[in-house]
Amino acid sequence: MSEPARRRPMRADARRNYERIVAAAQEVFASDGVGASLEEIARRAEVGSATLHRHFPSRRSLLEAVFQDRVEALCSRSREHAERSSPGDALLAWLRDLNSYAATSRGLAASLLHDSRDADLLQQNDGCRAAITAAAGELLHRAQQAGTVRPGVCAEDLLALVNAISLVTEHHDDDAQANRLLDIAIDGIRLPR
Template sequence: MTDEARPMRADARRNYERIVTTARAMFAEHGVEVPLDDIAKKACVGPGTLYRHFPTRENLMAAVYREQIDALSQRAFDLLEQLTPGDALDAWVGEQVSWVADRHGLAMTLKASLDAGSETFGWCRGRLNSATATLVDAAQRAGAIRADVTGVDLLRLGHGVGVAAQHASAEDTKRLLAVVLDGLHV
């Protein structure tokens, strides 16, 4: 059995999660060049533990980005369980806009530091595409949005509003999001 196939011990899993959570917060606050030893110290693990999980800064950045994309994608499925398809789509686009506006700088830095053809980007793209396709399909079956809208359209629209929100007031962002959502509805 290879190391990759062996499940992670519970203590190793906790350390891994603590490192990723700490790195996410420290990258957001201090940028991705924050010393890795500072991340290890704040995560209450030794530098050896950090480097065992993440041999390079890029490995840690990829884990942080992947975790964020996974959480955003999972929200689409969670919202579909809690709301009508149209309301779930609207709520998720609002969350995507907030995510992009709040994390755009960090996400762009992470993306610039990672290979665009990497397994991480492929996985993230697939996860987001699956989530948005599920939302769009459900909303279209419910007659809540136009039949010609695709999941990729939804991602692009939400990203565009999120980038615009960085330079707009909360009121302007809310109005712009309402215009986009109104354009999707039938």
């Protein structure tokens, strides 16, 4: 979509189509890689190919939207946890969300690295990385102020732990090991009672 078109508000039906396309693309790219059929994405979104291309003139523009959409949802979850839970519980719940995000994103990230045409999306997504780091930092600060998390822990440590868990468990079909490893890491950042 061109920059002027992005600034204009979308009609309700166009917005629904956009959201369905991004949701379908998340699923298809995660399962089939970045080279997945755009026609399959359009079919799953229940839109025509022309509608997909009107919103996303290139595969790259669709990939950018998928990354941005997922990161925005993850950051939104951090705010929801902060509003509904104690500081320590909010951080731990969001780390579980981040762990799930990492698990479902690793196939997409791996296929981007494999298909070097769009691999720079991972490096260029500094805004996404900054948003995730800020969300982690806010939750961590609240938890440390409440005395539930060790004072020496920083947001980058938490992100590195979740990333490491994702890398170690990437070839497992279930999330049980990733969840167990996250629980062990969580026990390590908590202050003793």
